[in-house]
Amino acid sequence: MNSARLVRAAVAAVLAATLLTACAGDGDNNAVPREWIRKTYTATGAEWLDSDSTPSEVAQAIHTKRTALDRASGDSMEFLRYGDDMVTVSPYRSGSLIEIEDYRNGYHRHQRHLTYWPDPDSASFRGGGPGEGK
Numbered sequence: 001m002n003s004a005r006l007v008r009a010a011v012a013a014v015l016a017a018t019l020l021t022a023c024a025g026d027g028d029n030n031a032v033p034r035e036w037i038r039k040t041y042t043a044t045g046a047e048w049l050d051s052d053s054t055p056s057e058v059a060q061a062i063h064t065k066r067t068a069l070d071r072a073s074g075d076s077m078e079f080l081r082y083g084d085d086m087v088t089v090s091p092y093r094s095g096s097l098i099e100i101e102d103y104r105n106g107y108h109r110h111q112r113h114l115t116y117w118p119d120p121d122s123a124s125f126r127g128g129g130p131g132e133g134k
Helices: 002-030 034-040 055-065 103-113
Strands: 042-044 047-050 070-074 077-082 085-092 095-102
Touching: 034 047, 034 055, 034 095, 055 070, 055 077, 055 085, 055 095, 070 103, 077 103, 085 103, 095 103
Parallel strands: none
Antiparallel strands: 042 047, 047 095, 070 077, 077 085, 085 095
């Protein structure tokens, strides 16, 4: 009898761990693939550099790694929206400079290129992060 209880407890623990892992992973679906960017591109302080690729190519690579909620472009820059954050890819010498910033700050900096993105200061803005749509 004790062994049956142990087996049931072990199965319950494995199921609980699996459910917790699955739920925790859902929140990351809208997150910037920061770790991948860190590993893929050269750090230059708070930004990253790709010395060979255009902003469009870099933005497509990031978007392919994790699909952005939205994408826009303007003045040779590319913008990717991920929940409460955004990625800006700008021309830099012969390559591209990658910046990750809070959506609100990025929106205000580049608002003229993001005409159809939601204004983070509006009452209806939900951000797309954990708890989105609740």
